Amino acid sequence: MVANPSPPRTLPLTLPAAVVAEHRVDLTAKPSEGWGFRTHDVVTNTAGETYALCAAGRYRPEAVASRDPFRLNFTYHLITRYDPDGTPTATALLGGPTPGNVPTGLTRGSDFGLAVLPDGTVAVSSAPGNTHLFTPDLSRLVESWSTPWGWQDGESKERTGDPYALSIDVTPSGRLLCATAEYGVKNWAGQVANLVALSEPGSALGPGSKATLRALATHDARTDRQTAADRYPHVVFDGAPVGGANRPSPSLTEMLSTDDRARLDYADCFLGRPAAMGDDLFVVPVFGRTYRSGSRGQVFSFLLLDGRGVRRGELEGMHRYEDSPFTGARYTVVGDPYRARAFHLNRYGLYAWDAEGRMRARIPLGDAPFKALTHFSLMGCTPAGELLLVHGKQHLLLHVPVPEDLDDLADAVRAALKAYGPGRSALKRRYAPVAWHWQTDGAPVHRF
Template sequence: MARTLPLTLPGSLLLSDMDGPGAYSGVEHVCMDVSPKGDRYLLTRIRQISAGRKEGMCAHLISRFRPDGGLAGRLVLHLSRGVGERETLGGLPTTIDDLCVLPDGSLALTAAQGEVFLVDAELRGTIGSWGGDRSTSWDEWDVSEHLRGGFATLIRTTPAGRLLCVVPEREAGGMGTRPNLIGLAEDPLTAEERPTVRIIKALVVPGDGPFTGKWVADEGSPRLPHTIHDGAPAGPGNRPTPSLLTEVRDRGCGGVWSLSPRRADFHYEAYRVLAEDRFVIPLFESPRPDRWSSYSYALIDDRGTLIGELESPGRGDSSPIPGEHYAVVTDPARGRAYHVNHSGLYMWDADGRLLARLPTTEKAYKGLRHLKPMACAPDGTLILIRPEHGLMLDIEIPDDLADLGPVVAEALADHNRRRNRLKKEWKPVDWRWVENEAPLTHL
């Protein structure tokens, strides 16, 4: 059974004069996580400029969908108005890059520099945060203070309630940070308590391997008090070796032998928990990668051991890089991983073996080209979105993989029919589905 729903936007936030010359409207559905009860939390960014550039609006918000697909409420994380010099009207002091549903049902919203903001499950507001002092301007920031006071760039929960974390370090030769240390926290993250993260792997270790570039700094970078490796806080001089980048290169996984720390890109949407002791860690060439660039969806265990990778879709016409189809989603309860790019849908088992591939060269699966996987529901349903049309598609994955092809083909056909019906009912402008009934809370 398939289900297609519109990803509606709150009309009270949107600009009205959007039909004339110069008008611009951009909507990005960044990421999604699903609670054990089946509630879906979607992070969305909206940017609009009205006709004639008279008005401008930028908003970041979280929408909560009940298991039946109904919209339960929204929380506005950031709102600003104006063109050029925008006036911030409220919200968080930084851009949120990712979200995670914690074992207690609350949300952890994370930023690139390691700040974490905790939000209650009902989206009523923030209940705590971890980060550095924001009383100074960006160019006066104490990067080390933010690293010591923050928690993680990215968090994922395991089936047993542990937290898989990617912790940032100071960027080499810069004022910013880089996600680098991968670890596990056994205890809960709360407003009062920041658990210790046991570091099991580093993406890059300066001087490790035949690399000339540096991803993170050794000089002027702090040890991180909420982490531990070899009995001491992790950081410069105390990181797991060899790095994941070196191991992947030496094993020839995905042909990434050509990667260097200066060219290893970070993709939130592909860091996943595949089992209690098995995690997907992506490595992609950058900058300016193309379909022949190297990449790997590496698999590590909870001790940091590289145990393999998801059998690569390949490079060239099968590469996920054209169109930036980097996302992987997982169903830990069933030990499955999914990926969709312009060449088709891929499914793997917990050992990284390819179980199925549905190619878009076949007419029945051509519609996969337009879809992006976002998450898996507790019952195994694969949740995808169609970004350019603002639609969400649920596909119930069958237990018998022999039925996968027919189920997906029928879901895609039903999606097209439902999309056309919704368009007639809602009459959206530029595929913007607008509503004003769901509760809307501002920070």
């Protein structure tokens, strides 16, 4: 039984004070001065505990040759666990000092995401296929699968890696909805996100055990360059590893290319992160190609697939220009799998859909109070039915309870934004942040 939504809450996304002191970090420094702190993902389990994945890094050219810890460049990823009341209880610190600002070890990859598995294990995933598993208390790394970067003897090291998934979402029954990458797709030299796959009931992901994934959909079927060495045993279709022509058909690109114009629009499009709207309903975002000069007005679709990979429609009602997710690269779509709903937030609006793909709410962000949402990023939806919004500059997490009737969503968001200010003031008195960085020293820090 899923708990009823709680009142709006504001929680800090914290930095361990030990890290700040160890490297003598100037928290007032700007990104242009080499300092950066950002949040990649936030998830909440059924007990109300929250996990946040953040990145902190410093790069100064003059520090490349230094051995002084106060001057060294560093790249960290931090997984922080919070009690239901927002108190930090533990942090897993990944990475460390580097000669430049190049990630090493567990911090390698891009498009980082979090998931809490059915047994409480915390999974960190990133492109092109890195997956790392931690105990619920973040004290131990229990398994790690990764893909090496770079080239050797003219061949990509990605061919010799041991990847799992580049994104993981968990359905109410505990199945894993994943995106996985493939080598030899189109004309790309490396691996690209190309498959949507689902674990079978009873197939576990844990130490020494990769849950088998059944491919539901292929993004792009142009795989003429693939060889048998590019197939991964844990991703299967029709009883055999996916590769070459052995894959779901038609591809997502082919589904969307209904005429010559659409075929041109969706050429070289890219796959977003799939999200579960239930045990047998998933939303799969597909975005048209991007341009350096700006991509507002480019095509995009949020497709609905069932557990067999059959298209069940799409999330309707968005205008390709007026509601464009390309402005600011706001590509995240999240699902509420306990209530079969989906949500999206970009620079122009907050949107909500039901299981049939009908838009049930569209909140424009042009005027107050909703204009404040332009500073937030949508990270997920809790099992209790709350949207998780992160303020990009103030590094605060806002829980927005979603009403059962989505027609009332605007009132709920208005109330949450009204509560955000007093909640932020209370946290400032408690933490005394420096330039909106919230330090904590009361929770153990586990280094990896």
